[in-house]
Amino acid sequence: MSTRFLTHFGAFTLASFAVLFGLRAGFSAAVIHPLAPYVLGVLLALTLLTYWFTARATRRSPDNFLAAYFGGVGLRLVLGIGMVLAYFYRGGINDDHGLLTFLGAFFTGYFLCAGFEIWAIFSNLRPFSAKQLPKSE
Helix, strand or coil: CCHHHHHHHHHHHHHHHHHHHHHHHHHHHHCCCCCHHHHHHHHHHHHHHHHHHHHHHHHHCHHHHHHHHHHHHHHHHHHHHHHHHHHHHCCHHHCHHHHHHHHHHHHHHHHHHHHHHHHHHHHCCHHHHCCCCCCCC
């Protein structure tokens, strides 16, 4: 794995947990669900797994990048939906306020991790854009 990605991922993880625990200390369960740190941890682990999956498939053949990326996104989506369904199955659907805070924590974490992954991919595209074809007249 790329040390640059892991450095940025570590900083993103620390910042995410710092904001989460800061909000939790300030607002308690009124805003932050008690399972929010676990949800964020699972989503961050899925982001790392998706990056590993994409990097491994791309290392074998650079032409497989899109298939590997979308396969990783699909894996994260299916496992994320499974996490929400497990919460519903365990009785979370009966808790009105807890359901909203759980879904808020899930979707916030999911889109933050997806945004980080997109940023990481776009920041790595710069070296490829330097390899431009010569201009034809």
